[in-house]
Amino acid sequence: MSGPMQDWKSQKKPFAAVATAPVFWLALFFIAPMTIVWLYSFGQNAGPADIDISGTLDNYKRATEWLYLSIFLKSLAVAALTTLICLIIGFPVAMAITFAAPKWRPWLLLGIMLPFWTNLLIRTYALMALMGTNGYMNKGLGGLWEGASWLRTLVGMQPLEAWTPVQLLYNNFAVVLGLVYVHLPFMVLPLYSALDRLDKSLIEASLDLGAGHFKTFMQVVVPLAAPGIVAGVMITLIPALGAYLTPDLMGGTDSQMIANVIERQFKRANDWPFGAALSFLLIYAMFILIALQSMRSNKVKEAR
């Protein structure tokens, strides 16, 4: 960047021209709605459509009941598992893109990014169609089962019973798979951008000095790609924690996540103050995650 920034006082008119619209919009259509939610979280229902903001902490007390606490913890566990699976699948993919021939690299990146641009609902729906009891995933499993059965007859054992389609949808497995499907591009892109900046001669040096590929990977590549890993984890974990659509459409009765509980307070249960309190607890959880990350990156900066 060239030239210093201007002080707003010396350029009041141009400053007002550029600042008014964004600041006004942010205050009216972001801060005001969020403030109302925050105030409602300290209120109680005082009639069918009336909420009395009495400063009560009952909503927060209720949120710490085991029923809600366990859903919170479960959401965190599901989001963490999703992130871990995305990291395991995504790291080799990001490595492959980094070390691909230059003419292939943009196409591979496009391949990762295109689903990311596709409508979330359509992607979830497409995955559901594939996972239904008549879907291709069940057919594939059925094929494997028959193959195994045939192998058993080859070695003289009893064949397996006929394949019955399994219920792949509407359970926790489906929720995690759906979340991985949706969030995988989020993980790959930051990993790629970190790996791309990495000095490749360091890997060569490590290999030349006798370390194996695995050791080089663990002791050279992973530490150097750490900022990308942290960014990828955050960018996957945060939306996965607040996921609504995937658990709603693909989950069963026992796989609801925190966002589904919040939605219910506003639609069926009609307990807005409690829903507001849960929303803010979710937001606080995000803030804690972000604070942990920035503390970590500050530490890294100091260490250097």
Place this chain on the structure above:
Amino acid sequence: MFNRTAIAPLEYTRKLWMRSWVGLTMLFLYAPLIVLMIFSFNDSKRNVVWKGFTLKYYEKALNNDSLVEAMVNSLTIAFLATIISLVIGALAAVMLWRFRFPFKGLVEGTMSLPIIVPEICLGVAFLIFFAKIDWPTDLPWPLNLSAITIAHITFCFPFVAMVVRARLASFNKEEEEAAKDLGATEWQAFRDVLLPHIKPSLVAGALLAFTLSLDDFVITFFTSGPDTITFPVKVYSMVRFSVTPEVNAASTILIVLTVALTFIALKYQGLKGISDAH
């Protein structure tokens, strides 16, 4: 075949397991979408076996008034939200890039919040907000879409601001000063010098805002009324209550639209731009 060079240590991409890994990942990402697109042409109500080619579900989808209305609503909202987000986002970027002012960190932080705050919380906030201020819900089209459009602008413009600000970092301020020395007014310098420089980022930001708006389900779900159904909300209720092949046809249309938009973006930025941008 025999003349292949040996795989160098760093050519991870040429190793078989790596290739299969990438191949399987791509299969995982694309198989559901491709199966959905293929079966949208299938002449069978149950999407299991291929019964022959037909366009009847496209015809049905295009004759389904509520589905078409939802699509028109979605595109209208996306269009309006993109234009307004573009203006507000670009102004915000110029403000943060050019000026020093009190509470700048606070403004900057608050502006990134709509990106971070979970969709469900933002959706709930808009539901409460529009109920609290008694936002009129019986306006004629397209004014009845205003609540959804406002909500979309709130989460779209910070993305535009981010993209434009990244581009502004490479602007040479001396060019603007030269223009002013030569007699250009503040506005002329903005229009003729700064604006052409940030044009690529405006295109990128517009496409980003358009897709984000078109894609949004959760926030719209909380701000839409019975007369303001958008495409994702419509598909949601169709998937929820009865899966019909019409959804496949309508989804295929939207996927094709998305791919087309992506390729327009590529034309502007170039294929190399993708790998450079990250």
